[in-house]
Amino acid sequence: MSTHAPVARVNGLVKDFRIPGGRVLRAVDGVSFEVGRGETLGLVGESGSGKSTVARMLIRLDRPTAGSVEFEGADITALRGAALRRQVRRRMAMVFQSSSTSLNPYQRVGEVLAEPLRVHRVGEAGARGRAVETMMERVGLDPAFAGRYPRELSGGQRQRVGIARALMLDPSLIVADEPTASLDVSVQAQVVNLLQDLQRDLGLSYLFITHDLGLVRHLSHRVAVMYLGRLVEVGDTAQVFAEPAHPYAAMLVSMRRQAEHRILPAGEIPSPIDRPSGCVFRSRCPIAQARCERDVPPLVEIAPGRRAACHFPGELRPGGTDAPVHVPAAPPLVAPLTSQKGR
Amino acid sequence: MTTMAKTAGRTRAPRSRSRAAETARRAWSDASGRIAMVLLAVLVLAALLAPLLAPSDPAAQNLAAASRPPSWLGGEGGHLLGTDTLGRDVFSRLLYGLRLSMVVGVVTATASALFGLLLGLLAGYYESTAGMVLMRLADVQFAVPFVAVGVALAAVVGPGVVKLMIILAVWGWVNYARTIANSVSQVKRMEFVTAARTIGARTPAILLRHIAPSVLGPVIILWSTSAGVLVLVESALSMLGLGVQPPDFSLGSMLADSRTTLRLAWWATVFPGLAIMVVVVAFNLLGDALRDAFNPSVRTEHDPELW
Numbered sequence: 001m002s003t004h005a006p007v008a009r010v011n012g013l014v015k016d017f018r019i020p021g022g023r024v025l026r027a028v029d030g031v032s033f034e035v036g037r038g039e040t041l042g043l044v045g046e047s048g049s050g051k052s053t054v055a056r057m058l059i060r061l062d063r064p065t066a067g068s069v070e071f072e073g074a075d076i077t078a079l080r081g082a083a084l085r086r087q088v089r090r091r092m093a094m095v096f097q098s099s100s101t102s103l104n105p106y107q108r109v110g111e112v113l114a115e116p117l118r119v120h121r122v123g124e125a126g127a128r129g130r131a132v133e134t135m136m137e138r139v140g141l142d143p144a145f146a147g148r149y150p151r152e153l154s155g156g157q158r159q160r161v162g163i164a165r166a167l168m169l170d171p172s173l174i175v176a177d178e179p180t181a182s183l184d185v186s187v188q189a190q191v192v193n194l195l196q197d198l199q200r201d202l203g204l205s206y207l208f209i210t211h212d213l214g215l216v217r218h219l220s221h222r223v224a225v226m227y228l229g230r231l232v233e234v235g236d237t238a239q240v241f242a243e244p245a246h247p248y249a250a251m252l253v254s255m256r257r258q259a260e261h262r263i264l265p266a267g268e269i270p271s272p273i274d275r276p277s278g279c280v281f282r283s284r285c286p287i288a289q290a291r292c293e294r295d296v297p298p299l300v301e302i303a304p305g306r307r308a309a310c311h312f313p314g315e316l317r318p319g320g321t322d323a324p325v326h327v328p329a330a331p332p333l334v335a336p337l338t339s340q341k342g343r
Numbered sequence: 344m345t346t347m348a349k350t351a352g353r354t355r356a357p358r359s360r361s362r363a364a365e366t367a368r369r370a371w372s373d374a375s376g377r378i379a380m381v382l383l384a385v386l387v388l389a390a391l392l393a394p395l396l397a398p399s400d401p402a403a404q405n406l407a408a409a410s411r412p413p414s415w416l417g418g419e420g421g422h423l424l425g426t427d428t429l430g431r432d433v434f435s436r437l438l439y440g441l442r443l444s445m446v447v448g449v450v451t452a453t454a455s456a457l458f459g460l461l462l463g464l465l466a467g468y469y470e471s472t473a474g475m476v477l478m479r480l481a482d483v484q485f486a487v488p489f490v491a492v493g494v495a496l497a498a499v500v501g502p503g504v505v506k507l508m509i510i511l512a513v514w515g516w517v518n519y520a521r522t523i524a525n526s527v528s529q530v531k532r533m534e535f536v537t538a539a540r541t542i543g544a545r546t547p548a549i550l551l552r553h554i555a556p557s558v559l560g561p562v563i564i565l566w567s568t569s570a571g572v573l574v575l576v577e578s579a580l581s582m583l584g585l586g587v588q589p590p591d592f593s594l595g596s597m598l599a600d601s602r603t604t605l606r607l608a609w610w611a612t613v614f615p616g617l618a619i620m621v622v623v624v625a626f627n628l629l630g631d632a633l634r635d636a637f638n639p640s641v642r643t644e645h646d647p648e649l650w
Contacts, residue, residue: 101534
């Protein structure tokens with residue numbers, strides 16, 4: 001994947017949350033990465049690893065405590081008001097995890113989709129209506145659903161509405177926070193295929209957040225692995241899955257291999273309020289040494305395009321081979337086009 | 344076959360019933376809701392058409408025909424509800440009094456609902472700042488009896504129905520704000536509100552378009568019950584001489600005028616009293632019916648296939 005000027009870049013992002021008792025929870029600790037044009041960057045990690053917080057900072061829902069966010073060549077870290085709307089809201093969109101809670105229950109589908117256009121004063125009412133219709137067809141929804149409320153749609157149809165809403169303003173980057181997690185497996189495949197088709201046709205970039213390794217392997221060009229607020233490994237998806245450098249990435253990757261090759265982490269994930277000194281992963285790492293307790297391993301380039309934050313990169317290797325990519329079989333798109341919820 | 348289904352689906356273009364239409368339909372399907380709507384329709388029509396329906400000028404005095412009983416009790420002069428001690432036709436006065444009472448009830452309830460909705464939205468959205476202040480204020484206000492304040496305020500600004508309406512409308516915010524502030528702070532954390540922010544919607548649009556619809560149910564229910572209460576409160580205060588001033592009159596001030604002559608012409612007191620009761624009951628029944636119509640658990644019972 002050749003990436004010239006990246007569409008977005010985050011630099012040394014830090015996010016602290018104040019918690020009761022005057023203490024501070026560092027949810028994100030010095031995260032840097034970039035998303036290339038037309039690229040899908042998969043951001044993986046357990047829940048609580050800070051991946052959603054990173055996404056919220058990238059799309060400027062949360063303000064970073066430290067660090068910067070660049071988007072389309074401009075520093076958007078401190079934008080507000082009209083500039084924020086013009087440079088970020090107009091150009092970057094988000095697809096949410098739950099299709100049932102991310103749509104206003106009292107808005108008809110047509111209103112949901114017209115809203116981005118209305119907010120940014122794009123076109124006349126008639127033109128907006130036609131744009132909504134076109135977009136609904138584009139994502140495989142019958143335009144007749146424009147008069148329906150979200151609750152009258154299936155989960156997959158609602159998620160298509162969520163995707164269509166994200167596309168209405170023709171964004172360059174879409175932040176997708178576990179967009180398939182709430183869907184049935186067969187519907188998941190449809191949505192994933194739709195996202196891939198849209199990327200191919202519209203040249204979209206995705207920051208795709210998920211904990212589903214199969215999904216990351218299938219659709220992201222590069223993968224970034226987070227653990228307890230830190231980025232531990234970044235690299236080309238195929239390379240990371242073939243030869244993970246960080247022990248945590250090695251463990252994740254080994255989960256996709258035959259049972260005897262799986263490496264299970266020791267113990268539980270530590271509380272983000274009480275993180276280990278040095279390397280955050282050392283308390284669960286099978287190859288941790290004394291040094292890991294002292295020094296924080298920086299995220300350094302270990303091979304062209306590969307970065308890992310480990311004092312001993314590549315020393316923990318899962319056995320076996322990377323399982324072939326599971327391409328989910330999706331039923332054809334015709335069904336949602338003609339399906340009508342019977343009354 | 345497939346193509347047929349496709350064209351059929353496209354041409355039918357099913358636009359779902361709006362929430363307002365759906366709620367009205369549910370309220371109508373409820374017995375008490377239907378009674379309330381019919382009663383209110385009659386009351387509103389009677390108030391609106393008072394000039395056409397009233398057999399005589401409500402202010403015209405005729406001391407020669409004073410204190411005549413209702414015609415069906417053998418009263419002379421064909422006065423349906425008799426005449427008061429000044430010889431004014433009670434039925435005509437009832438229609439005009441109803442007019443003012445209904446206006447006070449509906450307008451005041453609407454104004455205080457809007458005011459309370461606004462403050463409740465702000466209190467819930469800015470829960471740690473404006474919300475803190477407003478909710479403490481609400482606590483204080485709750486501890487103060489309204490009649491005491493009403494009497495004191497009326498003494499300061501002077502009596503008058505418009506002043507009274509403003510005081511009542513402002514005073515009424517507490518119930519609305521308290522009821523919805525909590526839901527607002529819950530709804531603002533929902534993903535669809537976040538989604539609205541990511542597409543660039545401004546805070547006022549988020550409050551009105553995305554959060555308000557979710558708390559509108561309780562506001563409308565409260566509106567209905569409080570309209571009835573406000574008719575009653577206005578009557579009470581007018582009876583104390585703080586509300587409507589002569590020559591204007593409401594159902595409440597009719598009671599005030601005639602209560603001293605209850606033994607002489609009871610009909611001049613009893614019928615306005617009954618009218619007040621009917622108005623209050625109608626608004627309360629409507630409130631109950633709307634409560635059921637907005638309440639999802641009852642909703643499934645009524646119409647299981649819709650959800």
